[in-house]
Amino acid sequence: MKIGHVIVPATDLEAQLGFYNSLGLTMRFRDGDRYAALTDGETTIGLADESQQPVAGRTVISVEVDDLDTHAARLSAGEPVRGPHERRVVVADPGGNPVVLYERLP
Numbered sequence: 001m002k003i004g005h006v007i008v009p010a011t012d013l014e015a016q017l018g019f020y021n022s023l024g025l026t027m028r029f030r031d032g033d034r035y036a037a038l039t040d041g042e043t044t045i046g047l048a049d050e051s052q053q054p055v056a057g058r059t060v061i062s063v064e065v066d067d068l069d070t071h072a073a074r075l076s077a078g079e080p081v082r083g084p085h086e087r088r089v090v091v092a093d094p095g096g097n098p099v100v101l102y103e104r105l106p
Contacts, residue, residue, distance in 0.1 A: 004064040004102060005037070005044035009057050016047050054090050055098040062088075068103035077101070 010016050013033050021027070025038040025045065035052045038045045046052075046062075054060050065071050068080050072089045080087040080103075088102035 001063060001065050003043065004062040005046050007046045007048050007052075007054060007060045007062060007100070009053055009059065010036070010047035010049055013047055013049065020045060020047070054088070054100050058098055060090075060098045060100055062100040062102055065101050065103055068101060071101050075101075 008016070013036060017027065017036055017038070020038045025040055028037040028039050028044065030036040031052075034049045036047045038047070050056055054062075068087050068089065072078065072080055072091075075091050077089045077091045080089045082105075083102075086102040086104050088100050091099050091101060093099055
């Protein structure tokens, strides 16, 4: 298990890219105006428009797990959703904060 990335809502992708670049983060990739991934070499921040946010308007931590089905069942999280690169499910921590659990697709 590891923290995969933190997804931050992006209302102005260009301005937010400039801000994070000025902090020393480098862009890993960009998907038009929908999504951009930045890194410090260890942690990834994903800047996401509404269509790419797992929970609209909320900053979300994503945790990569080895066995998504086991974690989803243990947390009564429902059925995982299949994305283009992963299977994922959104759960809430005890404080009500959303957390995405995901498993990479082969």
